[in-house]
Amino acid sequence: MEDTSIIFFGKPDGFESFGFKPQGVKSKVDHFEPSLKLESKHQDVFHTFTKNGYSYLELYSFAKAYNAGRDGIVIGVAIKSNKEIAVNDNNFKILNGLLSHFKKQALSGKMFNSTKISDMVSSFSLDDKIFSDFEFTADYSNEHGTLPLFLEDYESKINQISECRKSYSNVYVSNEKNIFNTKLNNRFLHKFGNKFYTISNSQLIEYKEPVRTKPTHTTKTSTDNVTDKLKSDILREKSKYVDLESKLIAFRKSSGKKIKALAITSAVLLLSLGAFFFKDFYLDDKKNTQPPSIVTSQDSGVDNGNQNKPSQQENTINIDNILDNLDNRSLLSAILVNIDQFEKNKGVNHYNAIVRDCEKLNIDHSYFKKPQSPTIKQKTVEVTSGMGINTLLNKFDNKYTKDEIIECNKDAFVRPSDGDPYLKEAGMKIIMPCTE
Secondary structure, three states: OEEEEEEEEEOOOOOEEEEEEEHEEEEOOOOOOOOOOOOOOOOOEEEEEEEEEEEEEEEEOOOOOOOOOOOOOOEEEEEEEEOOOOOOHHHHHHHHHHHHHHHHHEEEEEEOOOOOOOHHHOOOOOOHHHHHHHEOOOOOOOOOOOEEEOOOHHHHHHHHHHHHHHHOEEEEEEEEEEEEEEOHHHHHEEEEEEEEEEOOOEEEOOOOOOOOOOOOOOOOOOOHHHHHHHHHHHHHHHHHHHHHHHHHHHHHHHHHHHHHHHHHEEEEEHHHEEEEEEEEEHHOOHHHOOOOOOEEEEEEEOOOOOOEEEEEEEEEEEEEHHHHHHHHHHHHHHHHHHHHHHHHHOOOHHHHHOOOOOHHOOOOOOOOOOOOOOOOOEEEEEEOOOHHHHHHHHOOOOOOHHHHHHHHHHHEEEEOOOOEEEEOOOOOEEEEEEEE
């Protein structure tokens, strides 16, 4: 007869566990306190084992004791059955969902909000269907043997953990290697020769920290020395060539800009000389006449009351005032340069400069349209328990690199001195901008 139950456990004050069975049966039960202790909020342990004729599947995380600061406190959920529970994605998904629900009810932040597990889960009502959703197997080993296993993104390697379970009756899986080296777990790891393992290329291997090897020195022959000198000479000549080429490119760019500026300045100067020539030699009785001006029309949008048409607002550009004044001539030259740049890239800065200088010279600028700013949107991904950086990259459709995501969400990551950055905890929101 099948005997399956779901157990919620933790250590808010003293270790306590509370079990649920089908037909709404629930009661305080005896459960094994986890051997592998946690002391960091980003540590998780996935544990599968057989003991006293029962199969267990556990998932637990770090928590803080109620009104206390003791280390090694955990909160977790276990599936217990007299049938062998399969280590697969289906059972892990159920277990992870139960733990997330338990945390929401039992924790305030990372601290237990009560001293009794029974008080925290008394309001829980589990559907009997959840018990029928569990999957079982007959492939696992019931022989003695414990395997400490480090897998940073173990959620994506459940099938490989299942393969390990075929050879070991007790498998601990942690998402952080440092958990095996803490003072709290020295006695635990000492039982297994101070070794723990990982999976690389689908192979179970002992985990070793990368070792930096010193470069080996060999005695060089005279031929080697000649070869090295030739290589050095070639590299030096290549460097000179690259340097000259970069200088040539820079010169071409700067000379092109200077030629443009010279052409614009020359045009303004010719315009100025032509205006002076026209004024001095061809205008009669300048003192008694008004200086030449250019009149431009601008629609004011006001009904004139007579012809039911918008009235016209006149902008008068006094050529003499512009050409007689050095500052005004400089403004006119700047307007021409900014118009040239605006036509190329429609930049807001060039538009603003054109409007500012035109208003100083009383020149109509209404035919210039202000460019539209790009629309900025955001995408948000909520971190789940056991999520690694590779899973997070997939959530954003691999549009960003790992460094870009970490730089935009610095508060969501922990950056250890001796390892890669990792997500702090489940429930945090990772936000990335995108431009349309």
